Amino acid sequence: MKLETLQKMEGLILQKSIIAKIRDLINYKNLEPGDKLPSERMLSEKFGVTRSNIREAIQKLEFYGILKSIPQSGTFVANIGVIAINGMIEDILRLEDPDFKSLVETRILLELKTVRLAALRRTDDDLEKMKASLDAYTKKVLEGKDAVQEDLLFHLAIAKASGNSTMNTFMLIITPGIITNFEKYHVCDKDLATKGIQEHQAIYDAIKQQDPKLAKQKMKEHFSVLYQYCYNI
Amino acid sequence: MKLETLQKMEGLILQKSIIAKIRDLINYKNLEPGDKLPSERMLSEKFGVTRSNIREAIQKLEFYGILKSIPQSGTFVANIGVIAINGMIEDILRLEDPDFKSLVETRILLELKTVRLAALRRTDDDLEKMKASLDAYTKKVLEGKDAVQEDLLFHLAIAKASGNSTMNTFMLIITPGIITNFEKYHVCDKDLATKGIQEHQAIYDAIKQQDPKLAKQKMKEHFSVLYQYCYNI
DNA sequence: AAGAAAAATCTGGTTAACCAGTTAGTAGAA
């Protein structure tokens, strides 16, 4: 386990060094948007790493929209100037794994918005899905069982109803981190679960009657405990 | 070009079908958190696809925290129950590429928060970076040149100063989409650029004097044009 | 029969050869 983590760290460091070298190359050769990068084979030879390593680094930069690979042709600098590329790559190299506090902070921000948008835009289908999650959650809690998953699904249903695919994606991205950390730190309290039923119900009602202000208010109340926890860590 | 896009679409459809099959497998076999999935080779044979296809699908599910691959051992269901897995995979399969409106909406939300946090948490080093971006932006605009990149770097510097790595990452993710769409739709106006200098300066000053309310207010003003554009599309 | 040692199998990860399509260079005709 320890060895495994260590190896992944090493791989990450290697990848970062390759990304830095690609950045240097772009600067040194004054590559403009649309210009072609040297081939993967040349880069692997030049940097003294395998082609796989090069490919992974390129794919990461492609994810952030900095490079663009075209099959049987080459890898090209995206339609972003050299200044922005340097700034973005610097950020990419610096970014560490998110801490729990930053996850929670972001979740609260996102959900206070998605719940507002959901109240404005929800369809009847969205409403049904939320109701289903809510009922499942209520049932589990009343049975005295753990209901973290059903809780989560209710919140994801709200994100879907917001009609904003970007926020929906972001909610999906932070969800696993939230879950595992919650279980790790034992944030959840069983007494809170029954209280949670009423809070969820209130949020659902506000969305149903399409009252964005009330929906946001109720979500805020729902997060109050989490909020305090986040800032008292 | 058209062919290339078509092929990527096909690949995406295949990947989604594999993800759906993995979900079905988890349900059918009642796999609990920590249980082992069949090996990649078995899955590729069972589903009639290549191992590469299987690996890509697994990596995607790993990104969302649903699966966890351990070298020389196997692929395991993460510490998430079957209910949450079904909900999350449904979302993953549904998610479409983000539209421009959803990107802008999310950007505004994120930046109104990061600017507040930056005012509260900025270090002197953060301040220097913002100043450098601001100066570069001002210089370019006064020369009558395009300054989209410098604009962007200023906003990314604010995201860094917020001290929230998750929001910082999210800003990085939406940035390329924002840039390319801006250039595509020609949102930027040169008259706005000179106005932008004052607005950026106001935001910078507010962050410098650590006034979160004022910083948010100034950012809101800075976004007013963008905001209207977003909701009039 | 039980436990330990050893061998065979199976795992995800990595690598090198291969593929099909693009691109650059060359030769040849006009």
Added chain:
DNA sequence: TTCTACTAACTGGTTAACCAGATTTTTCTT
């Protein structure tokens, strides 16, 4: 000299063989 046709090299992507470590099965000793 100029343009065209053709060949050869090169491109990112894909595949099958290989790797080292984990796991299971077998075998041998007590």
